Amino acid sequence: MKAITPHYIDGKFVEPHGREVMDSINPTNNTVIGRVTLADEEDARRAIAAAKRAIASFGGTSKEERAAVLRGLHEVVTARIHDLTAAMVEEYGGVVQFSKLIVQMAANSFLHAEKALQELPLLRTSGKTTISLAPVGIAGLITAWNSNALFICLKLASALAAGCTVVVKPSELSSLQTQILLECLHEAKLPRGVYNVVTGLGNTVGAELVRNPDVSKISFTGSVAVGQQIMRDGAATMKRVTLELGGKSPNILLDDVNLDEAIPRSLAIAFLNSGQAGAAGTRLLVPRSRLDEIKQRIVAVMATMPVGDPGKKETAVGPMVTRKHYDRVESYIRKGIEDGAEVLVGGEGHPEGLEAGNFVKPTIFVNVTNDMTIAQEEIFGPVLSVIAYDTEEEAIKIANDSRYGLHAFVSGNDLQRTRRVASQILAGRVAINGMLDDPQAPWGGFKLSGVGREFGAFGIEAFLEPRAVLE
Ligand code: NAD
Helix, strand or coil, X not given: CCEXXXXXXXXXXXXXXXXXXXEEEECCCXXXXXXXXXXXXXXXXXXXXXXXXXXXXXXXXCHHHHHHHHHHHHHHHHCCHHHHHHHHHHHHCCCHHHHHHHHHHHHHHHHHHHHHHHHCCCEEEECCEEEEEEECCEEEEECCCCCHHHHHHHHHHXXXXXXXXXXXXXXXXXXXXXXXXXXXXXXXXXXXXXXXXCCECHHHHHHHHHHCCCEEEEEEECCHHHHXXXXXXXXXXXXXXXXXXXXXXXXXXXXXXXXXXXXXXHHHHHCHHHHCCCCCCCEEEEEHHHHHHHHHHHHHHHXXXXXXXXXXXXXXXXXXXXXXXXXXXXXXXXXXXXXXXXXXXXXCCCCCCCCCCCCCCCEEEECCCCCXXXXXXXXXXXXXXXXXXXXXXXXXXXXXXXXXXXXXXXXXXXXXXXXXXXCCCCCCEEEECCCCCCCCCCECCEECCEECCECHHHXXXXXXXXXXXXX
């Protein structure tokens, strides 16, 4: 049995004070791949103390010194892209093509943060007043499991760019990936205590970071319920918070859209990370006038999107992260059927031959109305709701009729019209004619999708406090 050590405090790997042991399970076949002893509150306090000792000098570093740190981190993570990808496939069933992309993004996030830092004026003047942007202090970075390396690297890059020292609490479902990432980071030989990582449960290690008065900022990626708890519990010590939460992203196809391109793209967007992504376009809004044609094309394209072994490069949809999450996704498929939606593709149960793993059938519902549970709640699995609309105004109304506002997609042939529609969608990012990325563009949500933004200058500013000196 492989022992996993995803704990790093004050410049070295440590055995935790915590004694609770957890198995790491491969969701493709439900075999145990390793065992981790989880950290506890005492470990979190030790990590916070190390970050506190380090902030005195790291908080005073120059832009150039921090830029050098970021370049070094990019180098060490890049060197292990292959290993990190393999761990992502093994530990949570990330489809290999997607996993590679995410790990590459993780490594590059250090360079993107460096660019943003170089362009960010940290010293400004207003008349005789000098305004400096100072590091906010010690940052607690709490991440979800579904893109572990990316979330850790992205948050770490922004926090270090700002001059903060950090304690990371990765998801307890990502221990193997975290250990490999730590081996990379260790190679960068940063000063002790600048970053510390304690892998433990949310209600122990996570809760300690949120309540500890020495932590000034929490940057969190995860569910709405936990985000709300962090906001409530963090209020006692006036925590600054960035909360990256759930989504139910609409994907609007306008009636002049080229379906040859739009249907394969829409299905790839819906099944992004096997549907386990807040940004996945899980509500497909289509013109009723083209509904029949769209349904036929969906069925045809789905036949070319295999579900199965995430390690194979042709696989489009892999397993759900845990057996519990499999059950949750299945319950939503059942609910969709009970509520009267029609299964166009997929349905309940495992795909044939894949019973040993947490595989669900990628499922596409038609005859969905936007008030149905499957159209309103985040399922976090490969379940797509196709919703028909009659007019452009109705499409916008349906897109915005959601508690979430993380991401949206609009496709159409007339760029002016597509832009006009995009400008009316309440979402942190709206992508026109594609699944697009801009590493300097802000990422984050309207409404229940969260508070604050990551990436680029917005991401770094989230770890800075303005200090004005008046003469
Ligand atoms: P989760 O909320 O269950 O857990 C997220 C993290 O919070 C984990 O590390 C967990 O241990 C920790 N945590 C749990 N309870 C805590 C507490 N009381 N105090 C502090 N920390 C605590 O979410 P998950 O299942 O890991 O991830 C899936 C969710 O994340 C989905 O809702 C998804 O939409 C969201 N997500 C959002 C984005 C985004 O960019 N907006 C990206 C990925 C995932």
